[in-house]
Structures are given as structure tokens and as C-alpha cells.
Amino acid sequence: MSPTREQLEQWDRDHLWHPFTPMQVYAAEKPVIIERAHGCFLVDLDGNEYIDGVSSLWCNVHGHRVPELDDAVRAQLERVAHTTLLGLANVPAIQLARRLVELAPPGLTRVFYSDDGATAVEVALKMAFQFWRQCPEPKPGKTKFLALKSAYHGDTLGDVSVGDVARFHHLFAPLLFPTLRAPNHYCYRCPLGLERSRCRIDCVEELARLVRDHADELAAVVVEPLVQGAAGMITAPAGYLRRVRDVTQEHDVLLIADEVAVGCGRTGTLFACSQEGVSPDFLCLAKGLTGGYLPLAATLTTERVYAAFLGRPEEGRTFYHGHTYTGNPLGAAVALANLDLLTRPGFLAALSEKIERLAQQLERIATLPHVGEVRQRGLMAGIELVADRATKQPFPPERRMGAQVCRAAREQGVMLRPLGDVVVVMPPLAIDISLLERLGEVLYNCLARLPGV
Numbered sequence: 221m222s223p224t225r226e227q228l229e230q231w232d233r234d235h236l237w238h239p240f241t242p243m244q245v246y247a248a249e250k251p252v253i254i255e256r257a258h259g260c261f262l263v264d265l266d267g268n269e270y271i272d273g274v275s276s277l278w279c280n281v282h283g284h285r286v287p288e289l290d291d292a293v294r295a296q297l298e299r300v301a302h303t304t305l306l307g308l309a310n311v312p313a314i315q316l317a318r319r320l321v322e323l324a325p326p327g328l329t330r331v332f333y334s335d336d337g338a339t340a341v342e343v344a345l346k347m348a349f350q351f352w353r354q355c356p357e358p359k360p361g362k363t364k365f366l367a368l369k370s371a372y373h374g375d376t377l378g379d380v381s382v383g384d385v386a387r388f389h390h391l392f393a394p395l396l397f398p399t400l401r402a403p404n405h406y407c408y409r410c411p412l413g414l415e416r417s418r419c420r421i422d423c424v425e426e427l428a429r430l431v432r433d434h435a436d437e438l439a440a441v442v443v444e445p446l447v448q449g450a451a452g453m454i455t456a457p458a459g460y461l462r463r464v465r466d467v468t469q470e471h472d473v474l475l476i477a478d479e480v481a482v483g484c485g486r487t488g489t490l491f492a493c494s495q496e497g498v499s500p501d502f503l504c505l506a507k508g509l510t511g512g513y514l515p516l517a518a519t520l521t522t523e524r525v526y527a528a529f530l531g532r533p534e535e536g537r538t539f540y541h542g543h544t545y546t547g548n549p550l551g552a553a554v555a556l557a558n559l560d561l562l563t564r565p566g567f568l569a570a571l572s573e574k575i576e577r578l579a580q581q582l583e584r585i586a587t588l589p590h591v592g593e594v595r596q597r598g599l600m601a602g603i604e605l606v607a608d609r610a611t612k613q614p615f616p617p618e619r620r621m622g623a624q625v626c627r628a629a630r631e632q633g634v635m636l637r638p639l640g641d642v643v644v645v646m647p648p649l650a651i652d653i654s655l656l657e658r659l660g661e662v663l664y665n666c667l668a669r670l671p672g673v
């Protein structure tokens with residue numbers, strides 16, 4: 221017999237530990253338990269429907285229960301659910317690698333699979349480190365990484381070392397390796413105190429200086445192309461990424477592009493790097509790779525990097541890293557179907573109309589009294605709330621203003637999740653215009669009547 225709603229609520233409280241969730245607050249409230257979904261809607265146990273406003277944490281692409289994706293999983297299930305990729309291949313993992321190489325920026329010809337965004341970046345960090353010990357003219361002194369202020373690259377300790385979201389990361393400082401830190405492109409609160417109208421992307425020159433001065437010890441620079449997601453949807457000025465690529469190339473430092481959030485169509489192109497004509501040394505993909513269906517990640521790299529790992533086994537050049545479910549056939553099969561849908565003629569063109577419509581909604585929201593700034597790239601946006609627009613004074617964190625806005629939106633049928641006081645808007649790319657308008661209307665209303673203001 222299936223459990224009752226009351227039992228499920230009780231067992232959730234008694235046994236589940238939710239990620240990134242203050243559990244004392246969570247346990248004191250009535251939980252929302254999702255039972256099913258269709259299209260861009262999530263449905264809870266009581267039959268309430270919610271627009272999936274953050275794409276089930278930034279990963280859903282074509283909505284839920286998509287016939288083509290469901291069929292891809294089913295068809296693969298008829299063959300095999302999982303076999304290992306350690307010294308053994310499987311059909312969809314090969315096909316997906318081939319497809320990714322065809323679609324990725326030029327030069328990325330090798331695909332290493334793992335399961336999550338965190339592992340995709342962790343793999344790139346370890347490969348970059350090992351590369352410098354084994355490349356034709358080894359430079360074993362190149363052991364460090366450079367990352368941006370407020371960067372987020374996942375939650376394993378390597379990723380946390382290059383990450384810099386104080387709220388998540390500072391506690392773990394004693395466990396981390398040191399990372400060089402460049403200012404981020406947070407134009408609303410410019411780290412250099414400059415005005416946007418006179419911006420010549422001076423912050424990237426600070427990064428360039430660090431790369432130049434530390435090239436001897438730098439294995440790689442790690443960036444989130446175009447948008448720093450978890451930092452609060454912080455968008456980069458045009459030309460920023462290009463400049464990072466140029467300076468890394470000039471000083472022979474590898475570039476790791478963490479496209480875990482921005483890849484797979486999210487910013488309006490299949491890959492964010494393409495918007496600035498950039499081919500990185502590592503391209504990390506996860507979240508949207510399977511359309512939000514199954515955990516699968518890929519780290520793409522170049523022949524130059526790959527070649528440094530070749531040799532007789534006893535030379536010890538092998539990349540000794542892997543995960544049990546690496547290259548899972550179900551994940552690879554659904555990723556292939558997802559890429560087929562993403563590259564269908566007209567799909568990305570239709571996306572630009574939605575992006576434009578979201579921009580119009582955000583423009584209206586930007587006029588509200590406690591909205592400091594709205595930021596958007598593609599169907600990826602953040603609304604930064606402030607207590608005072610003139611001084612940009614934030615709300616006291618204990619008011620949890622972002623969380624309160626999301627709670628109000630939930631009561632009106634829109635499921636959101638904030639980043640501090642930045643309200644994230646990131647619907648599935650498949651959302652239709654009328655639903656996008658409904659989402660915008662609910663958001664406007666919630667933001668116009670901030671709780672307790």
C-alpha cells in the first residue's frame with residue numbers, strides 16, 4: 221500500500237536531510253511534496269500546480285514528461301541500464317561523445333564523463349594539474365588555480381577551493397588549497413568603484429595582471445562564462461570572456477570554462493563560450509546536459525591535454541580518476557535525445573523571442589522600489605533586492621527577503637528558489653510565452669508587495 225500524505229510528511233521530517241536547507245526552519249513548516257509533473261508544471265500531493273520557475277534547480281530544458289526524452293530512457297532500458305566505462309565502452313556513451321565534439325567549440329575533441337557539475341569541474345582541475353607534470357616540456361611548478369571572487373564551481377573540496385561564496389565555503393577554509401583570486405565583474409557594486417557608463421572592463425585587467433605575474437605557478441584559470449550563477453546571476457560585460465581567453469593563451473595557462481549552469485542553450489546559444497568565439501581547454505557540462513532527467517556530466521578537453529596522458533602503463537601517466545556510474549547508458553541516451561531537441565531547426569530562434577519577452581518583464585520589475593538591479597542572459601535572470609535603491613543598502617540577511625518573496629510566489633503557483641536576496645528566474649527553455657507572462661505577472665505582484673516592508 222502506498223503511504224498516506226501524513227506518513228510522507230512525517231518520514232520527510234524524521235529522515236530526510238535536504239541539501240542547502242536550514243533544516244530547523246524546514247522542519248517547522250508544512251513541506252511541499254512533489255508527486256508528478258507535466259510540461260513546465262510541478263504537481264504536489266494535494267494536486268496543486270506550480271510553474272517550475274527555476275527549472276528544478278537550473279537543469280530542466282524541455283519541461284517534464286517530454287515524450288522524446290521519456291522514450292529515449294525507455295528504449296535504453298530495454299537494452300541495459302548500466303555497465304561500467306572503466307576499460308569498457310557502451311553504445312550511447314560513444315554516440316554522445318561524438319555528438320558533443322561535433323557541437324562544442326572547435327578543438328574540444330575528448331570527452332570524460334562523470335555524474336554532476338561538481339565532478340565535471342573537479343575532473344578538469346585534476347587533469348590540468350596532472351597535465352603540467354606530463355606535458356612535453358613539464359612545468360611541475362604550475363600547481364595553482366585562479367578563480368573569481370564569489371565563484372561557485374560545486375561542493376567537492378577541490379571545487380570549494382576555487383569557489384568563493386562566503387556563506388557556503390568559508391567554514392571549510394582549513395581543508396582547502398590556496399587559490400589566486402581576481403575581482404569579479406559585479407558591475408552593480410563594482411569592485412573597483414567605477415561607473416558602468418565609463419567601464420572599459422578594468423576588472424579583467426586585474427585578472428590579466430595576476431595571470432601575467434603568476435604564470436609560472438598557474439595551472440589554470442577557472443571561470444563561469446557570461447554569468448556567475450550562484451554568486452547571484454552576475455552577468456559579465458561583453459568582451460570579458462574573450463579577454464580571459466586571450467591572456468591565458470598568451471601566458472600558457474589553461475582555461476577551464478565551467479558551463480555547468482550556462483551551457484546547453486541556457487544563455488541563448490548551445491554553449492556560452494561561442495558567444496565570444498572562445499574555445500577553452502576544458503568545457504564542463506552537467507545540469508542541462510540530460511534535459512534535467514538524469515545525473516550525467518562531461519568534461520571536454522583538447523588533444524594537447526589528452527596526449528600528455530598517453531604512454532606505457534608503467535610510466536604512470538594514466539588519469540586515475542573515475543566514478544562508478546561514469547558514462548551511464550541511460551543518462552547518455554537521454555542526453556542524446558536532449559541535444560536532438562536542442563539542435564532542432566528553429567529551437568534556438570524561438571528562444572530569442574522568449575528571451576526578449578523575459579527582458580520586457582524584467583524591465584517593468586526593475587522600476588519597483590526595492591529592486592536594485594535586474595540581470596539577464598538568455599533565460600537566466602536574477603533580481604537583486606535592496607532596502608534602499610539610492611544607497612544600494614541590502615536588507616538585513618535575517619529578514620530572508622529573497623526567501624520570503626519566493627514563498628509568496630509559491631502561494632501564487634510559481635516555484636522559485638532565491639540566492640540570498642537575489643530572486644532567480646530560470647524557467648525551462650520550453651516554456652511558452654503565455655506561461656512566461658504569467659510567471660512575470662506573479663513575480664511583479666510579489667515584488668510590488670514585499671512582505672513586512
Ligand SMILES: *Cc1c(COP(=O)(O)O)cnc(C)c1O
Nearest residue numbers: 336337338372373374449480481
Ligand atoms: C550547479 C553548478 C555546479 C555544480 O553542479 P552539481 O551538479 O550541483 O554538482 C558547478 N558549477 C556551476 C557554475 C554551477 O552552477
